[in-house]
Amino acid sequence: MSTAHTSVPEVLDALKDVTYPADKDGLVSAARQAGASEEVVKALRGIPAVEYTNREGVARSVRVDPDSDLGTNVTQRAEQARQGGKPGLSQHLREEPKTPIQEEFDR
Numbered sequence: 025m026s027t028a029h030t031s032v033p034e035v036l037d038a039l040k041d042v043t044y045p046a047d048k049d050g051l052v053s054a055a056r057q058a059g060a061s062e063e064v065v066k067a068l069r070g071i072p073a074v075e076y077t078n079r080e081g082v083a084r085s086v087r088v089d090p091d092s093d094l095g096t097n098v099t100q101r102a103e104q105a106r107q108g109g110k111p112g113l114s115q116h117l118r119e120e121p122k123t124p125i126q127e128e129f130d131r
Contacts, residue, residue, distance in 0.1 A: 032083045035067055035082065036079055042079075045075045045076060047073070047075050047076070048069075051076065052069055070087050071085040
């Protein structure tokens with residue numbers, strides 16, 4: 025599953041006029057009406073179909089380019105690395121170390 029090549033600030037900028045709570049379809053429509061790029065719309069289409077109560081909830085749910093800056097400091101990035109990913113990253117998208125049995129099968 026690929027990520028959109030956008031950033032959290034770009035997504036939130038496209039949603040600056042949204043009134044919360046808002047659902048996924050409402051967020052996608054609002055981004056299109058605001059003239060957001062196709063990458064931003066693609067990122068919003070990838071979020072879970074739940075009702076979002078604020079911008080922070082959207083920011084945690086949207087998948088973005090892994091190289092984008094999420095505004096975290098060094099300590100937060102280190103904690104995320106220890107936990108295996110960025111906030112909002114689905115568990116199935118996180119890399120996990122292989123067990124010795126899996127490594128043996130890969131040979």
